[in-house]
Amino acid sequence: MEGFFICPFCDHREEPSPKLARCPRCGVPLRWEKPVPSLRPEDLRGRGLWRYAAFLPRVSPVTLGEGGTPLLEAKVGASFGVRVFWKMEFLNPTGSFKDRGASLMVSALRELGAKILVDDSSGNAGAALAAYSAAAGLRARLFVPAYASGPKIRQIRAYGGELVPVEGPRPAATLQAQKACAENPDLVYASHNASPFFLAGLTTLAFEIAEDLSWQAPDHVVAPVGGGGLLLGLFYGFSLLLSLGWVKKIPKIHAVQAQACAPIVLAWERGYAEPEAVEPGETVAEGARIPRPERGREILAALRATGGQALAVSEEEIQKAQRELAQSGLYVEPTAALAPAGLLRLLAAGFFARGETVVVPLTGSGLKTS
Ligand SMILES: [Zn+2]
Structure with missing residues (x-):
């Protein structure tokens, strides 16, 4: 995979991987970066998010037509x-807007060999992950508070997202998702908040x-x-x-x-x-x-x-x-x-x-x- 995961606060950098990495010194989530390509605006091609592919990791896009919004x-x-x-x-x-993040994250994680993507959102991020996983032929497993309901949950389910209800307050779902990923190497924690x-x-x-x-x-x-x-x-x-x-x-x-x-x-x-x-x-x-x-x-x-x-x-x-x-x-x-x-x-x-x-x-x- 092109580029690096880098720390926003120090010079730590590492190879991109499906694992959710944090800076060993600062403890913060990393971000992805590659050297700035030599490019002019006239070189941009196509529409929507992938028009800017030159600035993104080189991957086979999982796309549903995201971006290009008026x-x-x-x-x-x-x-x-x-x-x-x-x-x-x-x-x-x-x-x-979460589709922008989900499109790139699912594309990159598929490229890196991930099969089952896990997140802890019962909202828009969960829906986006479920949709792009469906488009990519991957499984999405969402840990959600047991009390979560409504249109967003129905949307996740409609895309074929696997819902795992977790009793307790909202952070309990996050902890459960992290625990599941730590215990099962087939699960990749595709966190919308922390993924570079x-x-x-x-x-x-x-x-x-x-x-x-x-x-x-x-x-x-x-x-x-x-x-x-x-x-x-x-x-x-x-x-x-x-x-x-x-x-x-x-x-x-x-x-x-x-x-x-x-x-x-x-x-x-x-x-x-x-x-x-x-x-x-x-x-x-x-x-x-x-x-x-x-x-x-x-x-x-x-x-x-x-x-x-x-x-x-x-x-x-x-x-x-x-x-x-x-x-x-x-x-x-x-x-x-x-x-x-x-x-x-x-x-x-x-x-x-x-x-x-x-x-x-x-x-x-x-x-x-x-
Ligand atoms: Zn750092």
């Missing part, structure tokens, strides 16, 4: 003199945004943060484009969390390098209800590197943003309304300068929670 200019910033674009990620094949391949797939979001803006980076991106993959994918994607000279800057990337579960916002406000685990409250944004993000230190470093803000929005703000999106014709799930809620707050506060460009990913379809 960048739609919104009316919401007009009265403030700000250009706002929605990045329509809920139009991906399984209804969320999953994160590499998410960098394509930055490439598409920049290309749709004629190879200009927007001034700002407002992103919801749960596990932080979306924010980090944007950060590494724009960083790569900057190193190629295809864009002139990295946008300020702002993180939005629900007040009910905001470990990144709390750590950012207090100036901590790492988030502390929080006791999560109830929130409609269940997809981002992650009390201790595995890549927390990396998220905070990326936020600070771009000069981004971190803000926590209330349940009322999330629901208002979701309602207003629907009334403009965009049907997204509550978790996908986190970033728009943050956007509305920043617009109202006069945070953006006139003439600035802001991109907001809409991460998941409203049909997911109907």
